Amino acid sequence: MAAASPLLEALATLARAGVEFVVVGVSGINFYARDASEAVVTADVDVFLAPRVEALRSALGALRRTGFELWAGGEPFLDVDDTEILANLIRSGANVTAENEAGARVDLMLSAAGFGYDDLAADAVTFRLGDVEVRVGRLEKLLRSKELAGRPKDVAFLRLFAARLREGAGED
């Protein structure tokens, strides 16, 4: 029986709203898994938005209309229609987080370690989610971005992922 996924619905919502974005992070890396055993369990999806006010405004509006609450800097974010505030967010490269009651979280990113939006979008891979298309950063770049971020959890993830990748490649 196919399970519903609020993260699937969130990405589809963004795609249908015409938001320009690239899926990155662990959620993006998961797109390249061969099967469920290779995917990392996560309740988050990381979305790198095109650095334009309209992209951010559309994304925030679409997610809010589908029941997500918005947070920035640990505070509720309510100024979804304030062009100046949205422009400041883009300039600062800050993130906005969207969360819903089911615990699903969409991290709307305006910056990523090592790559600008155009770098990732230039050769992003287009996959389908049912009747919508989403663009996902190249696996090599997503992994490199994690390496450059260098947080302890990124280091741990890369170590585990490298082990899984080598094991999977060796089976063929």
Added chain:
Amino acid sequence: MDADFLRIARWLERQPWNSPGTDKAWVLKATWTAYEFHREVRRAVRVGSS
């Protein structure tokens, strides 16, 4: 990233299940199901047998 890791990552990108246009809805469904399972396990209360 070491060269070997990079080589394998590029190999994975070229695999048939990663061709552009492939439907990846199953990834989000599977990871959400797994997340919910782990969440329920953490919530589970052990009931002693009589």
